Amino acid sequence: MYSLCWTTIDQSRAIDLFTLTSYLSHAHQKPTHGHRHQQNLGRSIMKATTLSSLLLGSWLPAALAEMVTHDASFHPDHILRVTVAQVPSACESRTNIVVNGTSPGPALHILPGTSSWIRVYNDMPDQNLTMHWHGLTQKMAPFADGTPLASQWPIPPGHFFDYEIATNNDDAGTYFYHSHVEMQALSVAGPLIVDDCGSSPYHYDDERILHFQDFFTKSDQDMLHGVTGSPFQWTGETHGILLNGKGVATGRQASTGPSGGGRGFFGGRLGGRPDGFRENRRRDGPKSDNVDDSNQAQVELTDACTLPVIDVQPGKTYRFRFIGATGLSFLTMGLEDHPDLTIVQVDGSEYNAPVKTDHIQLGSGQRFDVLFKAKSTEELEQNGNKSTFYLQFETLERPEPYIGYGVVRYYRSEPIPTAPANKVLNLPRDPTNWMEYTFQPLYPEQNQAPTAAEVTRRIIIDAEQKRDNATGKVVWELAHLSWTEHTYTRPLLVDIYQRGQAAVPNWEAAQRNHGWDPKTLSFPGKIGEVLEIVFQNTGSELEGIVETHPFHAHSKHYYDIGSGKGKYDAEENNRKLERLGYKPVKRDTTMLYKYEDRTGVGQPAGWRAWRLTVTDAGVWMIHCHILAHMMMGMQSVWTMGDAVDIQKIPPDSISGYMTYGGMSMGM
Numbered sequence: 001m002y003s004l005c006w007t008t009i010d011q012s013r014a015i016d017l018f019t020l021t022s023y024l025s026h027a028h029q030k031p032t033h034g035h036r037h038q039q040n041l042g043r044s045i046m047k048a049t050t051l052s053s054l055l056l057g058s059w060l061p062a063a064l065a066e067m068v069t070h071d072a073s074f075h076p077d078h079i080l081r082v083t084v085a086q087v088p089s090a091c092e093s094r095t096n097i098v099v100n101g102t103s104p105g106p107a108l109h110i111l112p113g114t115s116s117w118i119r120v121y122n123d124m125p126d127q128n129l130t131m132h133w134h135g136l137t138q139k140m141a142p143f144a145d146g147t148p149l150a151s152q153w154p155i156p157p158g159h160f161f162d163y164e165i166a167t168n169n170d171d172a173g174t175y176f177y178h179s180h181v182e183m184q185a186l187s188v189a190g191p192l193i194v195d196d197c198g199s200s201p202y203h204y205d206d207e208r209i210l211h212f213q214d215f216f217t218k219s220d221q222d223m224l225h226g227v228t229g230s231p232f233q234w235t236g237e238t239h240g241i242l243l244n245g246k247g248v249a250t251g252r253q254a255s256t257g258p259s260g261g262g263r264g265f266f267g268g269r270l271g272g273r274p275d276g277f278r279e280n281r282r283r284d285g286p287k288s289d290n291v292d293d294s295n296q297a298q299v300e301l302t303d304a305c306t307l308p309v310i311d312v313q314p315g316k317t318y319r320f321r322f323i324g325a326t327g328l329s330f331l332t333m334g335l336e337d338h339p340d341l342t343i344v345q346v347d348g349s350e351y352n353a354p355v356k357t358d359h360i361q362l363g364s365g366q367r368f369d370v371l372f373k374a375k376s377t378e379e380l381e382q383n384g385n386k387s388t389f390y391l392q393f394e395t396l397e398r399p400e401p402y403i404g405y406g407v408v409r410y411y412r413s414e415p416i417p418t419a420p421a422n423k424v425l426n427l428p429r430d431p432t433n434w435m436e437y438t439f440q441p442l443y444p445e446q447n448q449a450p451t452a453a454e455v456t457r458r459i460i461i462d463a464e465q466k467r468d469n470a471t472g473k474v475v476w477e478l479a480h481l482s483w484t485e486h487t488y489t490r491p492l493l494v495d496i497y498q499r500g501q502a503a504v505p506n507w508e509a510a511q512r513n514h515g516w517d518p519k520t521l522s523f524p525g526k527i528g529e530v531l532e533i534v535f536q537n538t539g540s541e542l543e544g545i546v547e548t549h550p551f552h553a554h555s556k557h558y559y560d561i562g563s564g565k566g567k568y569d570a571e572e573n574n575r576k577l578e579r580l581g582y583k584p585v586k587r588d589t590t591m592l593y594k595y596e597d598r599t600g601v602g603q604p605a606g607w608r609a610w611r612l613t614v615t616d617a618g619v620w621m622i623h624c625h626i627l628a629h630m631m632m633g634m635q636s637v638w639t640m641g642d643a644v645d646i647q648k649i650p651p652d653s654i655s656g657y658m659t660y661g662g663m664s665m666g667m
Helices: 017-025 220-228 377-382 492-503 507-511 570-578 627-631
Strands: 036-042 043-048 078-089 092-099 108-110 117-120 133-136 160-168 173-178 187-196 206-215 238-244 309-311 317-324 328-335 339-345 350-358 360-362 365-374 388-396 403-409 457-467 472-477 523-525 529-540 550-555 558-565 588-594 606-613 618-624 635-642
Touching: 043 108, 078 550, 092 492, 173 317, 173 365, 187 206, 220 627, 238 388, 238 403, 328 570, 360 365, 472 618, 492 635, 507 523, 507 627, 529 550, 558 570, 558 588, 588 606
Parallel strands: 078 117, 108 187, 206 317, 309 403, 457 529, 523 635
Antiparallel strands: 036 043, 078 092, 117 160, 133 173, 173 187, 206 238, 317 365, 328 360, 328 388, 339 350, 339 365, 388 403, 457 472, 529 606, 550 588, 550 618, 558 606, 618 635
């Protein structure tokens, strides 16, 4: 199978038996250090063990990490520089916030069971920034989850922040990183791959990343002001879907592209070619086809108005990593003349029993790992030597559907075709039954999904769109609470470290108030509780409109126990789970569907239910992943554990995190 890991592990970080034995003999001792920063010659210096070493739990490698000094001699594993630039996009030009000069940013590859450092520079002159590592729990590095005013202060202009990414041994999978500030995630995003290091139970020869984003003609700030101002002005619909940074805007026509390199393509390790490098030579093609440079780590943004390309080779099996980094769009997609796709992993972490499908649905925040079997040379010859096939993708559940195309190309000597005159596939338009009650664990004996009998508390979260009579603004509420990054004046995690239990939400008060504490505006959870969280869709106060929402949970993955029409009926769903013998896999983003376009104001209009056991102490978020909805208040902050559970790092060791622009943020 495809593996990048073993030849690239830093041997200086290997754990020997003496170190392991020494650690185990002292494991009972209280941790003494975290991110500590000092000022020296105008630069931020940090001498620290990793934060993850102080929150060891069951995660061993980070606890054995060496002392790290964050001064001029420190070399992070990856560097991301975020700035504003005018760049070509979707056959047009847009002022984007870019990462290392492009959008999407570079594909980052990290290893399971390690602690990696990613330095994020905010080179923007007038905007704050954070970076969220979408799908990774960050339970070992709670100040590095990237949620502004929940877990951390944002990075001020002209500063950097060293994020510690602590992975578990079973985290191999597909993730992505993105800003969590305002509308920035439209372009501040990129793939994040935890390599499987040969541990995948499925064989594949190589892998490809398919990273999807939205293209808007309006600026980020115009859209933000429109949805948060009065009178309300919607962002408008997407004007294009970008695949690995390339796409065609509405009203534009792609031209035929030249043969050659993998345009708009990335897939390899940042800083070098992957071990899976292979020549890509057509049996009867020119020798120049030998060079395969498609596994580059960063996309190339060009003015050429051509379709995005995914290059493959005959007869190989590929792991296609589908990443939904859209800010609005819910996609359905299929591959021309390639109906046999096998889904083997969803949202990273846990492998599922193989599921066959002829199309993929991809919501904002979701990831699907799919085995794609390329046609053999003989099959291509039998099909008239056709060697380019369309990947057709369409937006769902929006009033103005967009249809776009990519190209799967077998021989790089072939030119890139223009878009077809007519659709090549008839994709289903009703998304509500796709893969519901379907994904089950490959290793059911390891599955820890709570049963109905184990649930200790059910929280019903009504998803409601309302008009604020005081301001005239249109807002979204979850359980009658609207929360944005401007709700708090300081991060709740910082507040808990500074004020202790007084800053923790009152559990009893929350039970009387839809699940959240009216003082802290946070949902509390006790360590060991088994929660059943139900999202209940409702008709909007704006003429009963019903929307579809991709709901994402930070930190611990949950077990999705299904969805349905109308109002949630726990007994009926439990009977269905039992009848199907269904054991769900871990997820972090699933869809709250709409089953009708309109209904009565406030009337039940579909539901989605999760179960999880509270184990990871900290401050985490659950929110809709549509950016405009987030800015309108469709976010919630959850405090898992009491102060004694959360305050595992001595305050004097993380003092740099306590203030905006503090010593944790170098310049």
